[in-house]
Amino acid sequence: MMERHEIEAFLTLAEELHFRRATERLGLAHGRVSQTIKQLERRLGVSLFDRTSRRVALTPAGQRLYDDLAPAYRRIQEAVARTIAYGKGVTGTLRVGFSSQWAGDAVLEAADVFRGRYPDCAVEVQEVQLADPFGPMRAGELDLQLTEFPVDEPDLVAGPVIFSEPRALIVPARHPFARRESVCLEDLARTSLVAMSGAIPDYWLDYHYPRETPEGRPITHSASAVYWAEVLSLVAMGRGVSPAALRAAQYHGRPGIVFVPFRDAPPIEYGLIWPRSGHTARVRAFAEILHQIAP
Template sequence: MRAGQGKVIERHEIEAFLTLAEELHFRRTSERLGLAQGRVSQTIKKLERRIGVPLFERTSRHVALTPTGQRLRDELAPAYRQIQEAVARAIATGKAVTGTLRVGFSSQWASDAIIRAADVFRDRYPDCAVQIQEVQLTDPFGPLRAGELDLQLTEFPVAEPDLVTGPVIFSEPRALMVHARHPFARLESVCLEDLARTLLVAVSGDIPQYWLDYHYPRQTPERRPIAHGATAVYWQEVLSLVAAGRGASTAALRAAQYHSRPGVVFVSMRDAPPIEYGLIWSVNGDTARVRAFVETVCDQTRDGGR
């Protein structure tokens, strides 16, 4: 708030002025503000110097507002009360875990974790509903950015400036999905260098390149090229292409429990880093609902709820 051209009144000065204008007593003002009496006096003197005129008349027994002080109080007090009330309403809303929380997932095993956490969350916060929906491979962050979701459990890495990367909830060993007649299907495991000897399915969509490099690499650790073949947009298309022998695909080893089908074999990748799954949300979406659900999911993880 400005007092004259180029002069800004600080919040603590406004509080000190309005409190003294109400109490007209330095000791009571200092007690209400939790400040030393000398600090209150210094603050008022500094404010008067900024404004350029006295705001209070002081004697050893008496404190009174000057005409300028009265006018400032009358104009300042209503606006300051509105600010305090607005902040109080915002805090109350932020603390209330109510309304609807929309949570996304990117895989069936992530869905299982979300559903279990949602059951606990509903018991803890009965005034907050939870809606759960799948996020498609082709646009992994689109629903969050469009405001269609509040929170998401998804594969890492995620390094987006407009998204908050929360805790890792669990990690899964990696596998290579191949057709049953693929030479790798007879092996107990494969390594990352073996990817140079096969054809990977390609995926397309609004997907960051760093994410594709991690999950569908174009070269091995020794920089041998990895060929990519048929392109998929949705996960079901990836499964269909592998089953048709059109290419291989990396996946969580756990996917074999959910997507087992004739013609597809899951081969362990012995040297590949695990796939980590974590929570993400918008930088502007740090609400009480989101924080409460993140805490619930983490509690479930600590308790062994996978």
């Protein structure tokens, strides 16, 4: 028979093939993994690892033990995780929204990890339009959402920032700013903005589509759009410029527009929100995973 600490030490060393890394991964004292493996080999009467000053490698017997033991141990861990999840209420269905494609990528990646960790809980993912950023959640369609901050709503909880993105200014390809390496916030007073409209709080609009520069110079708003695709079309038509995350260029680049980085604008922060009465075990578990894997 193998004790639990022997199984964990063997499997970890077999994966790391490095005593120090295996020891650090297990959070053990220096030399503990080496001692455990030596005791295990003596008891089994076989050598599991070849050790030299430069490398650690599995012996044929060690490889056979790993191939047989690793899948069984994973099944045990999964069974324990399912039991804990069931006891904590991580079951049922979790509905998660996102408001941009790059936020959607993070949500979908987290959903894959979540399903593997909590197989008794389904995850449904949907896009939320910026024109109505809180509507689906208030309608009871979502339990959790990854969205642009700031969010200051009495019925919603704004969790910690998950990641942030540098800002850029989307300009028409023939605009003078299109030939620059960067722009500054004061430059907004020399052009006009295409802004989002809809059921959007004023504080959110003022933050992302300001009416004046940091020095107090007025910024003209020339057009508004309900959907993001409209913003891109209006900018391409020369109706104005629009702030956005710089990463949007990777997803929404198209003829007629150029993404010019800001050199002095704060980044756009993305965080999780959920209903004030909805801080469930499912929400907590997904938030933890997303925080771990987010860029």
